[in-house]
Amino acid sequence: MTNKKKTTIKDIASVLNISAAAVSKALHNDSRISDKTKIAVRQVAKNLNYQPNHLASALRSGKSNLVGVIVPKTNSNFFSSVIENIEQVLNKEGYNIIITQSNESFKKECDSIDTLLFTQVDGIIASMANETTDLVYFKKIKKNGIPLILFDRGENNLNVDYVGIDDYASSSLIVEHLVNQGCKRIAHIGGYKRTRIFNNRIRGYVDALNKFNLPLDKELLIESSLTIEDGRAKMQQLLALKNKPDAVYVAGDYAALGAQQVLLENNIKIPQEIALVGFGNEPFTAMLTPSISSINQHSDEIGKKAAEAFLVHAKNSSFTQTLNKIILNAELIIRDSSNKKNQ
Amino acid sequence: MTNKKKTTIKDIASVLNISAAAVSKALHNDSRISDKTKIAVRQVAKNLNYQPNHLASALRSGKSNLVGVIVPKTNSNFFSSVIENIEQVLNKEGYNIIITQSNESFKKECDSIDTLLFTQVDGIIASMANETTDLVYFKKIKKNGIPLILFDRGENNLNVDYVGIDDYASSSLIVEHLVNQGCKRIAHIGGYKRTRIFNNRIRGYVDALNKFNLPLDKELLIESSLTIEDGRAKMQQLLALKNKPDAVYVAGDYAALGAQQVLLENNIKIPQEIALVGFGNEPFTAMLTPSISSINQHSDEIGKKAAEAFLVHAKNSSFTQTLNKIILNAELIIRDSSNKKNQ
DNA sequence: TATATTTGCTTAAACGTTTAAACAAAGGTA
DNA sequence: TACCTTTGTTTAAACGTTTAAGCAAATATA
Incomplete structure (x- = not known):
């Protein structure tokens, strides 16, 4: 009933008398692993209720698969809908999102940025607080080499992607x-x-x-x-x-x-x-x-386009962030x- | 201008000609490290713009310092205020929160739970979707040995903490x-x-x-x-x-x-x-x-109490989850x- | 003076994964 | 027969931390 140890690939490996590396490859459908082994691995993984350790793979691969989203406040339909659409697009690609609210406060927004950088997010999608005029923290994101996408309240001179309406x-x-x-x-x-x-x-x-x-x-x-x-x-x-x-x-x-x-x-x-x-x-x-x-x-479109803009950067690791405005026609x-x- | 390698404790160590372990201890203010070394480490850390790698420490310590929050929808003041207060309490203790919206959908709620478990959150604070009657996914959280705190829409027979009004x-x-x-x-x-x-x-x-x-x-x-x-x-x-x-x-x-x-x-x-x-x-x-x-x-109180209930579990790792209702007087x-x- | 304790550090292993490199066995080619 | 390729696996290192254990030097104790 108490914290039973989590199953790892080593456990699966020892059940099947193969190496942990083989298990890892089998789970990733590596072409050099036989179908027989793949099937066996998947079966044992299921039996032992194996859950991959996201932290370990993130550490190894240098990617957290987390994207930070900063909004002034989630309690409007616009922002909650944008978030919903960002989440939908990114989840499909294996990313999770961390949402933070700045409450229109510059200080809270800076804290959020620090927190997200600390959490090693792979990118940040943000809409700025009303108060914000000093862009030093957003520059910090760029300096860290992390893709930054702005939407709605975010048009500026930072030379990053921006999604909004006209x-x-x-x-x-x-x-x-x-x-x-x-x-x-x-x-x-x-x-x-x-x-x-x-x-x-x-x-x-x-x-x-x-x-x-x-x-x-x-x-x-x-x-x-x-x-x-x-x-x-x-x-x-x-x-x-x-x-x-x-x-x-x-x-x-x-x-x-x-x-x-x-x-x-x-x-x-x-x-x-x-x-x-x-x-x-x-x-x-x-x-x-x-x-x-x-x-x-068009909150749905804004959310989708912002997420897609992030994915472009995530897929070309050798990206250079430049001004890239996506302006939607409003109605x-x-x-x-x-x-x-x-x- | 491009992705300069992130600074690690090893970099700091080699600058000072001491071991990485000493650096780690200095940064954690270990009593067995001299003040002289601590000061030097902090100085170099600052100079090199050192950011601790959250993933590595999380992997090593088995804690992600992330808490999942599931709400039906963020676009009401009630939920956005609860979230704000949860965040405030937990940030102080070094936790970050991952917010997901179930959109009142049972299926989306299940997906959210899977996602959060995959992300190795240290706990989950949730308010249930309107649709939810089957508690199998919430039982899965308990089975994983992760603290579960419910609030508002969540009173039930799961025998976990609950925070709500009368x-x-x-x-x-x-x-x-x-x-x-x-x-x-x-x-x-x-x-x-x-x-x-x-x-x-x-x-x-x-x-x-x-x-x-x-x-x-x-x-x-x-x-x-x-x-x-x-x-x-x-x-x-x-x-x-x-x-x-x-x-x-x-x-x-x-x-x-x-x-x-x-x-x-x-x-x-x-x-x-x-x-x-x-x-x-x-x-x-x-x-x-x-x-x-x-x-x-009293959304603020609900948020605070829910976060505090989580912290109680987080601090006693040998917790046993039992029914613990915190009922606030409404006004x-x-x-x-x-x-x-x-x- | 001899022994015990404290101070301040190092060493090395560990967390769970991924992946480059190595390699044996089997099959193909000339 | 001798060599090359493919297949399927293992080995070992690495990601950046934390931490138990060890140890030398300095200080305290008797």
Whole structure:
């Protein structure tokens, strides 16, 4: 009942009176081992409930078969779906993933990187914390010669692989849609400008306004942490303006939810008085009343592409990490919160 | 620029002209090594950017310092917060965690267990998938002699540690509160009865009705998967009754959100016509209009206690796994959705 | 002074695997 | 017959640590 010793290849070898090396080769289907031996080895392995010691093979081969994944927080559908897809692709190739949450904290992110390096992961796939501006720890990953793949929050000057959607074009899509709905004063509750993706969304917004000959009103462009709470606060700020907007484009769904609550509490009709568009296509956007239009970020594709990008490096050990952007087209899902024609 | 060989203790040893063993001991602050040598070793280690090889020490010591965590899905605040707290406690003790999501699928859960066993984790902390009724894979963990700690969805007959809240008493708290609000027909949209925690909530509900001399109407007791979508469906089912309820207690916040949407769409006043209570205290419950009353499951405490329970086993290697339930008192957070006095 | 203890290190084996090199036996080729 | 190839295996070293055992030198004890 107590800790019986684990079965090793030596145990199998001694049962069959062959060498441990032969067992190892038989289990790896080496062409120089006879079918007879292979079958016998597999049978004994099964009988003794043999489980290969991953640590020993990892030590010998210099590969841990572990990939680290760092996300700001797993509690959104976007990140949990990305992770799920990374896991799916990598498990098939014999890799396991270690997930860590940075909680949007720079310090926690640095700790996570140290931990993952210590654990000898074969690669790191990461989306950066909101706070992060100093890239020294990500450079440390590169210095260690470990493949680094960034996604979503990660576009930068590190010259590594990046997988994400076209944020600039997404903003354009949204503004165009709102203009088509007859909106003239379109506000943007954006993320922090220092984060590249949010900056791209802001640039896309500004350039699109320009394209449609709408003036840029600085009061209508606000930076936010994009939490529900901050979405509420920034919406209240917009409602306090003398000249209110007739549409609000929020760079995150949670903040859009907060904004919507404030609008509803103030009995403002959505989309007639103020139209609302979010970003991320979290499942709840479809379930709210009114449902919120949003940008589908293709979390499944992002996860798969990121995992595949890692595998490319893992297979060519002589890799040199260079800038390699994989940009997916995003898709605007139009729902009730911005669809006047449907009302 | 390319993969320079990693520094090992041998490199440090040869620089100082001492043995590798001395270096190892110096780094572990062995009392039999002189301060002079310790200081020199640490200095050289730093200069050469030495990173201990976790795989080698794990192989030698038979411990991987990895703990597997299996959750149904990370995308709720409850699970991501439990994970965060587990990580915090375990990192301090030198452990890293590997998180896997079962996606509520029995098969995926089994795969996760196999993967974690293969990775030689030192322990597994898990919350079971909705689908799981067959415990054969969890028994496999026990058979492997690896500590198993269950939390939230995991109460069962496996005779292992369990950390969770008092679901039975929570139901009682809710029913009592609703009775105090003057409700007489209290419905319960519960989870699947086969899952112990949901069964406990159902029993608590039934017994509490009895205690307050309210009749049990089978039409008002419904099993659900507790997703937003199913919460909507089950609420619609309740509204279709000739004799509608005047309160609904939903065993999960996401389903409660779905239920609330249906109520709002039907212009039913909350809580005056129908009062609503959820379960889990997801942050969004406080942000909705009306805010939803809910049960605080103390995710932080659950995470910490689960990690501590693992550490107890890890420190006494001669452990025998027995039933050890840690049940936390839950707390009812009363908000607008069930507070008539406030309206 | 002789003996015991402490200090500070070294040696060597071990953890469980993988793999290059060696080699015997069997079969093929000229 | 003499040599080459293929087949199927063994031997031994290696991956980077940890740790029990050993030992010489310094210090303490009587």
